[in-house]
Amino acid sequence: MNRLYLKFPTLEDKEKVLDFKNEFILSGQKMAGVGGLDRYDSFEEWLTKITNDLKEETCKEGKVPATLYLSCRISDDKLIGIVKVKHRLNKHLLDYGGNIGDCIRPSEQGKGYGTEQIALSLEKCRELKMDRVLITCFKRNIASARTIQKNNGILENEVIDNGELKQRYWIEL
Ligand SMILES: CC(C)(COP(=O)(O)OP(=O)(O)OC[C@H]1O[C@@H](n2cnc3c(N)ncnc32)[C@H](O)[C@@H]1OP(=O)(O)O)[C@@H](O)C(=O)NCCC(=O)NCCS
Secondary structure, eight states: OOOEEEEOOOGGGHHHHHHHHHHHHHHTOOOOSSTTTTTOSOHHHHHHHHHHTTSTTTSOTTOOOEEEEEEEETTTOOEEEEEEEESSOOHHIIIIIBSEEEEEOGGGTTSSHHHHHHHHHHHHHHHTTOSEEEEEEETTOHHHHHHHHTTTOEEEEEEEETTEEEEEEEEEO
């Protein structure tokens, strides 16, 4: 643990973020918790979007405010993962989406970073005065389920989302 730190992206992170995105595209894996980075062609537009996501007054109608963080490695500042903390739950998030979405770049998966990234984002949840956090994942996503379990996630139930079994875990803060 203690290999990563979280930061909100700035214009200076453009190259790192585009390189991260490219690695995911080349791997064929789908990113998660990236605030739509996969849908935006322009880094600047994506940065504006995630900045608007921060506040109730500026986030998209029907959405809740959220903060996106880059997880960078302390030793060399490499961008390792991206995680998004949704500040509260609406009905859809309570049923399916949860408070946290996350991913680790393919070449750095399986090294414990996913587990650490969630631990760091739980600290951000504490700062937001949340007393418990919901994290969900598809049951077939064993790696994601393990990262949640290793952060003391307690399985509440399994629901069907888009025809697939999804697990809902609560973490008490
Ligand atoms: C899910 C994800 C964030 C996990 O990150 P990670 O850095 O690989 O996770 P960790 O290295 O902390 O591994 C956590 C556990 O998962 C296990 N694991 C990792 N990859 C695995 C795999 N492909 N199959 C089975 N288990 C796996 C690890 O062995 C570890 O368990 P253990 O400690 O019991 O051995 C990463 O795989 C990812 O970005 N996936 C794509 C996006 C995604 O699915 N995000 C989650 C959306 S809900």
